[in-house]
Amino acid sequence: METAPQQAPYSRRDFARAVNLSAVFGWAGVTFVALSDYLEHAQHFGDVLWMLPWYALVGLPIALLTCWLLLAPILWLLMRKGMSYYRAAYCGAGVGSTFAILGIAFSRYWDWRSSSDQARNYRIGGDGVDVALRPDELGIMVLISAGFILICVLSALLVRVILGPGHTDQTFEIQQ
Numbered sequence: 297m298e299t300a301p302q303q304a305p306y307s308r309r310d311f312a313r314a315v316n317l318s319a320v321f322g323w324a325g326v327t328f329v330a331l332s333d334y335l336e337h338a339q340h341f342g343d344v345l346w347m348l349p350w351y352a353l354v355g356l357p358i359a360l361l362t363c364w365l366l367l368a369p370i371l372w373l374l375m376r377k378g379m380s381y382y383r384a385a386y387c388g389a390g391v392g393s394t395f396a397i398l399g400i401a402f403s404r405y406w407d408w409r410s411s412s413d414q415a416r417n418y419r420i421g422g423d424g425v426d427v428a429l430r431p432d433e434l435g436i437m438v439l440i441s442a443g444f445i446l447i448c449v450l451s452a453l454l455v456r457v458i459l460g461p462g463h464t465d466q467t468f469e470i471q472q
Contacts, residue, residue: 318451323356391448396444
């Protein structure tokens with residue numbers, strides 16, 4: 297008896313939709329956070345609303361490019377199996393955590409490189425150069441990272457709601 301090749305749960309079209317939806321939902325989450333922060337200081341809601349097309353004009357291409365370059369290879373691997381809500385949330389948290397850690401590492405490296413450049417006057421406190429995190433900076437970094445991870449989890453769950461669990465046909469045996 298031979299087993300028929302197992303069909304992938306998601307098609308290429310589903311994969312492309314997942315990447316594009318992730319980009320749009322990620323952009324929407326980041327834009328919501330940025331505009332709600334700006335709304336605290338704005339005089340009128342119209343002051344915030346006119347910024348939305350500019351956020352879309354600049355942010356959507358960046359979100360699409362980022363998702364196709366960084367997220368698409370990860371999604372390609374993850375979508376080889378069917379996706380439950382738990383798995384979508386877990387993978388969203390994993391991807392968000394990975395990108396948050398990479399972002400923190402890059403910013404710390406950039407600060408360290410800037411502090412060692414003698415041509416720049418890079419002083420945080422006192423007379424010496426200090427690139428260590430202060431407690432208030434650490435708290436802000438944790439909050440921003442947690443917000444980013446939450447956006448990734450919600451985006452993954454919304455993509456799962458739209459795409460569904462995938463086609464989970466069981467491998468069947470063909471009798472000769």
